[in-house]
Amino acid sequence: MTPSTWLVAALAAATIGLWATARLPEYLVALLFFATAAVLQLAPSDILFSGFASAAFWLILSGFVLGMAIRKVGLADRIASGLAPHLTGSWPRMVGGVVLLAYALAFVMPSNMGRIALLMPIVMALADRAGLSEGSRGRIALALAVGFATFQLSASILPANVPNLVMAGAAESAYGIHLSYLPYLLLHAPVLGLLKGLALVACLCLLFPASPRRVAPAAASAQPLSAAERRLLVLLLVTLALWMSDALHGISPAWIGLAAACLCLLPRVGFLGSDEFATGVNFRTCIYIAGILGLAALLDHSGLGARIGAALLQWLPLDPDSPARNFGALVALTSVLNFTVTANGVPALLTPLAQSLADASGLPLMTVLMVQVIGYATPLLPYQASPIVVAMGMGRVPAGDGIRLCLWLAAISLLVLVPLDYGWFRLLGWIPR
Known part of the structure; x- marks a missing residue:
């Protein structure tokens, strides 16, 4: 290594x-x-500051604008008033409802940042109606529910997560492999989607206990839409x-969101x-996200x-006669690579190494490619997943609370969900018997 x-x-x-x-x-x-x-001239400026030019940065910025507009015109309160009678009164039901809503939206909307931009103002308005004030443990939990469910659970749906798309593109380029929607969903949704969703709800309820008040159906939700609400809708x-x-017209979700934000302004x-x-x-x-992306680019x-990836390969305890140990090692x-290149960079780095890992472990190439999804969908710290950071910013969540939930959910995932x-x-035949 050079100086x-x-x-x-x-x-x-x-x-x-830090x-x-x-x-x-x-x-x-x-x-x-x-x-x-x-100052140290470690990289050209276009590399170092590439985060400010990335689609993710502009989608985040436009998401904040759309979220403010949704709150200002009253759409967030209107939607929240419709949801409140069904979700309030029971803390597990309220947390579970928000997690389920975030996961269900991932099936129809491909952008993590876009989903957070739409959901966060609605969920915060729901928290207001349930008596969860600014800075309260319950309000923090609902913001974290949006961020963690949006990123971690959507990894089980092929087009709903940026690392998934990076992995699919790299696999096609390197090996000519085309991933299919339904087989991917069948492989990952039961554990990474449903069981992990239950684990997330349990962690949120235990770490952030709250007592939301029951909200009766509001007459305001039946009132006609205002002119501003209609235009924004x-x-x-x-x-x-x-x-x-976006797959049909080829326009990035970031530029669509930016155009919508401009219209709002x-x-x-x-x-x-x-x-x-x-x-x-x-x-x-926004600056934090640009820093994360800049670090990965550097x-x-x-x-x-x-x-780092090549060095770790030499230390992995891979043995063709021990498929369970190979699975855990991968x-x-x-998870280790997630610390350095973050979730979006892991599949770009690991996918080209997949054939070497498959040869050393005796596992099929497709299995090695799919195992990495489990790792990058389970960040140990919030900075490893930019959608979680954005949700924490929009919900004004202290860094310590996000880190605590990350570590608890990662521990449950590694100790319980990975063996499952x-x-x-x-059972599905992805690992030879």
Whole structure:
């Protein structure tokens, strides 16, 4: 390794450590990362600041704008008033309803950030109606339910998660493999979708106990829509239709969301003024996301990510006669790589290594490709999954609460769900008997 590579490794370790311990605000850590890497000239500026040019950054920014508009015109309160009588009164039912809503929306809307942008203002309005005030444990739990369910559970649906699409594209490029929707869903939905959803609900209820008050059906929900509500509803339906059909027209969900956000900000036509944009958008989270993406780009540019992957391969205890140990080792490998390149980068790094892993472990190539889904869908820290970070920012969730839920859910996943996943893979024939 060159001195420059060692500097990249030291900077990455310091940045990840500060994010993990939350000793400094997350946006400040990101700015320190940018400043250090730029001063030391560790990468060209277009690599280092690529996060600001990424589709994810602009989809996050537009999501904040759409969320503010939904709240301001009253659509969030209207939808929440319809849901409140069915979900309030019981804390497990309320948490479970939000998790189920986030998972169900993943089947019809491919963008994680878009789903969070639509759901978060509705769920926060629901929390208001149930008496869960700003900063309360219950309100924090509902925000985390949106973020964790949106990212982690959607990994069980092929087109609903960015790492899934990266993995599918890399597998097609490297091996000519075309993944199919239904076999993928059958393999991952029972454990990564349903059982993990139950584990998420249990963790939220135990870690963040609350007593939401029961809400009676509101007469306001039956009142006719205002002119602003009708205009925004049309805009949201068009945006949702374009998001769902991105495979047909080829326009990135980020640019669709940005166009919708611009319409929300236009004078007379839109719904938000310049002061509301300046004070309502959480630019701290936007900078944090750009920092995460910039760190992943720097590791890829320096070759450090590939070096880490190749080095870990030499230490993996792979044995063709021990399929269960091989399964666990591959999940562990994905989890370790998640620390350096984050969830979106794991499949880009690991998929090209899949054939070598298959040869060493004796597992089929398709099985090796599918095992990585379990790992990148189970982040150990929030920064590894940008949708979770965005949800925490929109819901004003303290970093410590997000880290605590991450660790608890990861522990349950690794100790309980991974063995169940191994049994399910074996039952379906993905692991030879």
